[in-house]
Amino acid sequence: MTIRFTMDKITRDGDPVLRQIANDVSFPLIEEHAQLAKDMMTYLVISQDEDKNEKYGLRPGVGLAAPQVGYSLNMASVLIPSIDPHEHDDTPYFKGTIFNPVIISESVKRSALNVGEGCLSVDEDVPGFVPRANRITVRYQDEDGNTKTIKLRDYPAIVFQHEIDHLHGHLYYDHIDLTAPWEVDNDTKYID
Known part of the structure; x- marks a missing residue:
């Protein structure tokens, strides 16, 4: 597995x-876009493997949007490990x-990672x-x-929203109330 995207x-x-608001991708995919999807997924796979991650000096990720590698394209690779502890x-x-x-569609009920998000x-x-x-x-x-x-x-919904935000020109900290960063309303569900 050859890695194209390093930190x-x-x-x-x-x-x-x-x-920027990313440009829609047309189908059938041109080779450049198909290869970009493979390369973004390769980053995620390697970044989640502790040994390979260290070898390449990668930060672990569960999602990588095309703008994060310099392409204003409406696409994101997502790799969410199993969330069932059993x-x-x-x-x-x-x-x-x-x-x-x-x-x-989206619920009125909100949730947030209890440690905040990173990118x-x-x-x-x-x-x-x-x-x-x-x-x-x-x-x-x-x-x-x-x-x-x-x-x-829960967690998968948060991951998808984080990546889709990238496609609309938003970063996670745009959602943080900087005057009270660790306060949310009482109905918010905290996700580990």
């Missing part, structure tokens, strides 16, 4: 591409590249809760152009 290739906060195999909860994703493109930690919809339904296209719909809640 020095990750677009950092301050680069204008991170604040599963003993290595089957991920979700592994794939989502093209042209749209959140078509491969943001080197300086910005502490605080990032309130997001606890449940979402996302419509997207897969690498063959097939339209898919997925319902997500």
Whole structure:
């Protein structure tokens, strides 16, 4: 497995591409876009392997959007490990590249990671809760152009919203109340 994107290739906060609305991807995929999807997924796979991660000096990630590697394209690779503590195999909860994703519904109930969020493109930690919809339904296209719909809640919903934010020019800290970063309303669900 050859890695194309290392930490020095990750677009950092301050680069204008991170604040642009990404351009939709057309199908069938051109070779450059198909290869980009493979390269982004390779980063995620290697970054989640402790030995390889250390070898390449990668920060672990569960998602990588095209703007984070300098492409203003409406696509993001997502690799969420199994979230069922009773599963003993290595089957991920979700592994794939989502093209042209749209959140078509979301819950009123909010959730937030209890330690806050991080981002491969943001080197300086910005502490605080990032309130997001606890449940979402996302419509997207897969690498063959097939339209898919997925319902997500809790941690996977947070991951997808974080990546889709990148495609709309938003970063996680845009959602933090900087005057009271660790305060959210009492109905917010905290996710470990």
